[in-house]
Amino acid sequence: MSNNFPPLKNDLFLRALRGEDVERPPVWMMRQAGRYLPQYMELRGKYTFFERVETPELACEITLQPIDELEPDAAIIFSDILTVPQALGIDVQMIQGKGPVMGNPIRSVDDAFAILAEDVPEKLKHVMDAIHLTRMELNGRVPLIGFAGAPWTLFCYMVQGEGSKDFNRAKSFLYRHPEASRHVMRELTTATIDYLRAQVEAGAQAVQLFDSWAGLLSPEDFNEWALPSLMEICSAVKEVPVILFAKGAWYALERLSFHSNAEALGIDWTITPEYAREKTRNEITLQGNFDPSHLLAPIPEIRKQTRRMIQRFGVRRYIANLGHGILPHVPVDNARAFVDTVKEYG
Numbered sequence: 001m002s003n004n005f006p007p008l009k010n011d012l013f014l015r016a017l018r019g020e021d022v023e024r025p026p027v028w029m030m031r032q033a034g035r036y037l038p039q040y041m042e043l044r045g046k047y048t049f050f051e052r053v054e055t056p057e058l059a060c061e062i063t064l065q066p067i068d069e070l071e072p073d074a075a076i077i078f079s080d081i082l083t084v085p086q087a088l089g090i091d092v093q094m095i096q097g098k099g100p101v102m103g104n105p106i107r108s109v110d111d112a113f114a115i116l117a118e119d120v121p122e123k124l125k126h127v128m129d130a131i132h133l134t135r136m137e138l139n140g141r142v143p144l145i146g147f148a149g150a151p152w153t154l155f156c157y158m159v160q161g162e163g164s165k166d167f168n169r170a171k172s173f174l175y176r177h178p179e180a181s182r183h184v185m186r187e188l189t190t191a192t193i194d195y196l197r198a199q200v201e202a203g204a205q206a207v208q209l210f211d212s213w214a215g216l217l218s219p220e221d222f223n224e225w226a227l228p229s230l231m232e233i234c235s236a237v238k239e240v241p242v243i244l245f246a247k248g249a250w251y252a253l254e255r256l257s258f259h260s261n262a263e264a265l266g267i268d269w270t271i272t273p274e275y276a277r278e279k280t281r282n283e284i285t286l287q288g289n290f291d292p293s294h295l296l297a298p299i300p301e302i303r304k305q306t307r308r309m310i311q312r313f314g315v316r317r318y319i320a321n322l323g324h325g326i327l328p329h330v331p332v333d334n335a336r337a338f339v340d341t342v343k344e345y346g
């Protein structure tokens with residue numbers, strides 16, 4: 001792949017990640033390419049979810065939709081964390097109104113040991129192609145973020161076989177078959193490192209690691225089952241900044257900030273900016289943590305709460321974002337009010 005990308009015109013996001021001085025915090029929204037955008041819904045009517053993910057031109061178009069509409073300070077490639085389980089042989093369907101469903105989830109020790117991280121970047125070449133194309137099409141407007149799911153969160157889906165509130169099947173497997181589970185975590189860690197490195201080579205300028213179900217683990221289980229993989233992955237991806245979003249892992253903030261090797265930590269809305277800053281001793285960039293459902297409040301209220309959030313985190317070492325993905329029924333004008341308020345700050 002030729003990497004003669006157009007020069008970057010807005011580097012605010014990368015400067016905040018490096019801890020440099022900024023005029024105002026950068027802003028983007030998790031799941032900013034999604035169902036609250038009418039232009040996304042139009043494409044959703046024409047192609048299945050994985051057709052959209054696997055066709056670089058469609059993934060590129062969807063990635064750029066929120067950039068054109070709202071002009072945030074970063075783009076995130078349109079894809080899904082479940083691409084890695086697919087590359088490891090798990091059949092994933094995205095069912096409308098239900099979410100992901102696996103045709104052959106891990107149900108036995110043999111199933112677990114059959115999981116092998118082989119040729120993951122080759123199997124997911126469409127993602128690298130989408131990243132390369134999107135870098136070209138962005139034309140340097142804003143940096144492009146790549147991403148992957150963290151091993152624990154991927155394990156949850158691969159064993160449970162579908163979405164869940166508590167992932168009880170996955171947890172039960174973990175406790176009953178620790179050796180087989182450890183094998184799966186190791187393969188997922190290798191796969192994720194290979195995948196993220198390939199994304200960087202294809203043009204990703206930062207990457208985010210989503211451990212969406214970290215909060216289901218006790219602090220002890222998090223240390224044993226999630227943290228080692230996170231540390232290994234963050235240490236292995238050194239060419240670009242890594243943002244680690246371990247949702248619900250407030251109890252591990254201190255450890256993550258000093259031992260994970262991530263450049264930034266994503267924060268959900270269940271902790272205060274003051275708590276997050278104190279636990280991380282102001283030494284790492286924090287990203288978050290607007291309650292996604294507060295985007296359903298009246299616009300003046302959104303503006304007020306957004307300004308208040310920035311005041312509390314401070315302008316430096318901070319990336320304004322939501323505490324989780326944007327909800328499908330948020331009016332576009334409300335999302336715009338959030339982005340604009342950050343951009344007008346200071």
Ligand code: CP3
Nearest residue numbers: 030031032033034076077078079080081099100210212325
């Ligand atoms: O942020 C972005 O704009 C980039 C795109 C992105 C998607 N999924 C697209 C998507 C990202 C970063 C993800 C990550 C992802 N996928 C996570 C981690 C982040 C999180 O939300 O915790 C998880 C757990 C998944 C797995 C997944 N994908 C689920 C559980 C679902 C169904 C639930 C839902 O929101 O519908 C998806 C589907 C999905 N991934 C959609 C989008 C835009 C909606 C699909 C649709 O169009 O119906």
